[in-house]
Amino acid sequence: MATATKRSKTEKALVIFLLIAGGILVSIPFLWMISSSFKPENEVLAIPPTIIPDNPTIENxxxxxxxxxxxxxxxxxxxxxxxxxxxxxxxxxxxxxxxxxxxxxxxxxxxxxxxxxxxxxxxxxxxxxxxxxxxxxxxxxxxxxxxxxxxxxxxxxxxxxxxxxxxxxxxxxxxxxxxxxxxxxxxxxxxxxxxxxxxxxxxxxxxxxxxxxxxxxxxxxxxxxxxxxxxxxxxxxxxxxxxxxxxxxxxxxxxxxxxxxxxxxxxxxxxxxxxx
Missing domain, CATH: 1.10.3720.10 (MetI-like)
Known part of the structure; x- marks a missing residue:
């Protein structure tokens, strides 16, 4: 009984982890789009890339x-x-x-x-x-x-x-x-x-x-x-x-x-x- 309960908790934790990981992967392009929309033109293609704009602007x-x-x-x-x-x-x-x-x-x-x-x-x-x-x-x-x-x-x-x-x-x-x-x-x-x-x-x-x-x-x-x-x-x-x-x-x-x-x-x- 204890083994079954432990297995159930492990499976649940694995499913939650996969859902969170999948959600993050799917969200990355959207978050990049939102972030880039507030960046100056020269910062969008900057290397290394910035997730949060260094100089946020609504000019775009x-x-x-x-x-x-x-x-x-x-x-x-x-x-x-x-x-x-x-x-x-x-x-x-x-x-x-x-x-x-x-x-x-x-x-x-x-x-x-x-x-x-x-x-x-x-x-x-x-x-x-x-x-x-x-x-x-x-x-x-x-x-x-x-x-x-x-x-x-x-x-x-x-x-x-x-x-x-x-x-x-x-x-x-x-x-x-x-x-x-x-x-x-x-x-x-x-x-x-x-x-x-x-x-x-x-x-x-x-x-x-x-x-x-x-x-x-x-x-x-x-x-x-x-x-x-x-x-x-x-x-x-x-x-x-x-x-x-x-x-x-x-x-x-x-x-x-x-x-x-x-x-x-x-x-x-x-x-x-x-x-x-």
Missing amino acids: YINLFTSMNFAVYLRNTIIVVLFSFLGLLFNAMAGYGFAKYHFKGRERIFYLVLATMMIPGQVTMIPVYLILNAMGLTNTMAGIILPGLAVAFSIFLFRQFMTTIPDDLLEAARLDGAGEFYIFFRLIIPIAKPIFAVQGILTFIAGWNSFLWPLIIANDESLYTLSVGLSLLQGQYANNFALQMAGAAFMVIPIIIIFSFFQKYIVEGFTMSGIK
Whole structure:
């Protein structure tokens, strides 16, 4: 018994050591990026390297908004994120419809939505571009936003979660005279907070990191997002590594902050949606 207990403690200590060591190894590039973003340009490539800047400065972050159009890129990214959340609401409505309404062809339409998840996004970019071009929406903010409003995976998750809501609860609300929109906004959304949380995080990350589609659909630099602006930064200031590190840190830090606050909802949301 004592031997088994000792072995269990040894295994636990080994696992903890491996997790800590792995966490440190994974964190090194991120910590180096943050540190370099506060270094003068001549200190980034100094030998021996410095982990903590000898002469810390925020000049690199200031240059992002003075030498580059990062204020414009930030505005465009925030617009994309906000409309992505509007699309999240539409996806929730679609998932609720597939879960709780019975209409002809419901299953076939839902399977068709699932089938679109098997098609790589790169395959549909050309047809979508041609459609938007025919509508005169290329090189516009609407052309950047519209294709991302409906997401099959989001509809699937909402549908999986909302099938667990008892039908008797909805029928009782209807008997009390509640309308369908009232039921959705005042009853369904509060119950579905876990899945809204996980989808909200994923939606924010996708909108914040939007790169390929804005690069394709927009020719005007005033419509570029932060990710596109960061790629321009790497091209125009290829030798200024401190400025590049500041741009990368500016992109990554908001995602890390939001994820650190809401990471528990990701596991809870996936679990309650039937995803293993």
